[in-house]
Amino acid sequence: MAQHVVPARDARLGRPLGARGPVEGVLLLLPGGTPQSLRRASPLAAAGALVLARHVVREADRCRETLTAHVVHYRYRGWNGQAAHPLADTAWALDEVVRRYGDVPVCLAGTGLGARAALRAAAHPAVASVVALAPWLPPGDEEPVAQLADARVLLVHGTDDERCAPERSYRFGERARKQGVRVCRFEVHTDGHALRRYRTEVSALTADFVLGTLCGRDFSRPVRDALAAPLPLGLRMPLASGYGQP
Template sequence: MALLLPSGPATGTRGPGRLTVAAQRPLARRLTRAGESDGLAVHVLRYRHRGWNGPAAHPVRDTEWAADELVRRYGDVPVCLVGTGMGARAALRAAGHAAVTSVLALAPWLPEPEALLAPDPVRQLAGRRVLLVHGTNDGRTDPDLSYRLAERAKKLNRDVCRFEVHSDDHGLRQHRAEVLALAADFVRGTLFGHPFARPLADALAAPPPLGLRMPLASGFGQSLEH
């Protein structure tokens, strides 16, 4: 089961626009096609509120509700949270849900922690397989913040890795084909036990900083199943 969590702004209590959910369609189609033979079900979450909204962290509450709903509908099935931008932060934060076995965070929006506030927690990532993907030219959220979070998580959980998409920005559009292929490989591997592609397997096995600064090679996935 793959639950896709869209991006969104820092604040906003209105419902998300149609484009927010529509932006998830390429990823949803790619995952559906890759997991078709395994019976993968892919759902896109529509938040109640479009923004994160500070301590309320509305997308996290919505994600936890959605995970409960998936368990109610499908029974005891493993869930991979796949988030983009703000949704990636929600995925990382909601990873402690009992049904969640893996987390994919694409260009995670991780605001700079204020001096008197603790950074986002990582203990909920223990026992999950975790992949972060970040463009090195991301102008909306500093890639170093996702590295630092991955570094803290790796100390608690060896099954954490991070890929860097060189020269790409927050939208990860320049190397979209490679990013989608990496996402599909991770989801199929974590949910159905398929062997990971060599770069992903190497990233998971490598110690920091190598496994947390793995470059996403041009052409990744061209030899994989489409």
């Protein structure tokens, strides 16, 4: 019986967006994927991550902050059980950022499966913060949280997400809070997994958090309130329509 051969591929960083030369921080975008697949990573998922990256670096440029962003291109589309291919690719990407940019803080911003990889990879010494959009998390309380001890974490989830249960990210955030992790969570009411309905607000919230954690800018009041609020309020903050607009 013929054995299935896993194709040999390498992860890579997309071209840099934003500041060139010495930078204050690096944003790594981790696209979504599927639970099981050895196909090439989805170009559509990478394109969606690129849109968010461009928004954040534009905001950084407007604020005269030196920030660079890269989209991580995985070897495979799937998480693939114990192989956890996107997690391994994220670890490689973090080492590559350190090689290229030196000792600068990094924010990992992922969607779905990429959000899980971002949360898992937070133990890397370069990671200062994590943005997890509609994170794909398993049921139960086995997903680790201790690796987030030195990071600040933003969870964002649509209340109508039928692909990744919103209550799982709440439970994850609750366990993390109880272990002293600086985590807040925003709920996007009536939005689904792709967060398309409030894309502008989600992008503004992400930029606010990234610039606050990498460049030392002041957080907006909603983010400050969410980080300071006790349970359950700090993990059930509504993302207001028009967030970030003048």
